[in-house]
Amino acid sequence: PATSSPTKSSTPPPIVSPTMPPTPPPIVSPTMPPTPAPSSSRPSSKRPTLPSGGGGGGGGGGVAKKYTTPSINKAGDNAKGVMFQISAKSKVSITGLGIMGKDTKESDVWVYYQNGSYDEFDALDKGEWIQVFKGKVRLDPDELVNIELDEDITIRAGGSASLYVVSKKGLLFTKTSSKEFSIYAHNTDFDVQVGLSTKKEFQKPDK
Numbered sequence: 791p792a793t794s795s796p797t798k799s800s801t802p803p804p805i806v807s808p809t810m811p812p813t814p815p816p817i818v819s820p821t822m823p824p825t826p827a828p829s830s831s832r833p834s835s836k837r838p839t840l841p842s843g844g845g846g847g848g849g850g851g852g853v854a855k856k857y858t859t860p861s862i863n864k865a866g867d868n869a870k871g872v873m874f875q876i877s878a879k880s881k882v883s884i885t886g887l888g889i890m891g892k893d894t895k896e897s898d899v900w901v902y903y904q905n906g907s908y909d910e911f912d913a914l915d916k917g918e919w920i921q922v923f924k925g926k927v928r929l930d931p932d933e934l935v936n937i938e939l940d941e942d943i944t945i946r947a948g949g950s951a952s953l954y955v956v957s958k959k960g961l962l963f964t965k966t967s968s969k970e971f972s973i974y975a976h977n978t979d980f981d982v983q984v985g986l987s988t989k990k991e992f993q994k995p996d997k
Contacts, residue, residue, distance in 0.1 A: 860975055870957060873995075876980050889962075892931060892959060895929055901956075905945075906949075908954070914992050920941075923940050970986060
């Protein structure tokens with residue numbers, strides 16, 4: 791989360807709270823755009839962790855769940871940023887994400903989100919996003935590193951949210967030939983859709 795279209799990729803999955811957590815989707819290649827998303831995940835590069843649970847509200851009642859996108863061990867492409875979308879089937883709250891880095895290094899990492907699909911606003915305008923994490927993270931190319939968001943991301947049932955995960959040192963994701971916004975992974979609470987990758991923060995998507 792097409793030759794002329796952005797490269798698709800998957801991102802780390804996000805962590806959803808009792809109401810739900812997402813993981814980043816994979817990024818699609820020229821023929822498709824993935825997503826970095828820590829705990830809940832989108833395309834395979836990143837995966838978000840999802841807590842689930844009945845009940846309403848971010849973090850409110852219910853049992854937290856962790857969700858990992860498929861083929862996470864095959865993430866072999868890297869980018870500075872991964873953008874993807876999560877569509878909720880029931881109310882979910884994403885409390886954290888799991889990401890993999892290009893190298894074993896400490897890196898500045900940012901996580902942004904916005905309600906709705908990123909194709910409905912200027913996704914390359916930082917001012918259009920809400921920052922929910924900023925910090926130094928010790929990344930690992932072989933293991934998911936979980937980060938706890940500073941603010942939960944709550945998505946209503948039937949709604950969607952866009953996530954953008956950025957690492958100064960690079961994030962791993964998985965390219966896919968699927969079309970951007972197609973469903974990359976899913977469970978009973980939400981769908982993680984194919985997204986896109988960016989070489990640098992808020993720069994044009996990779997082709």
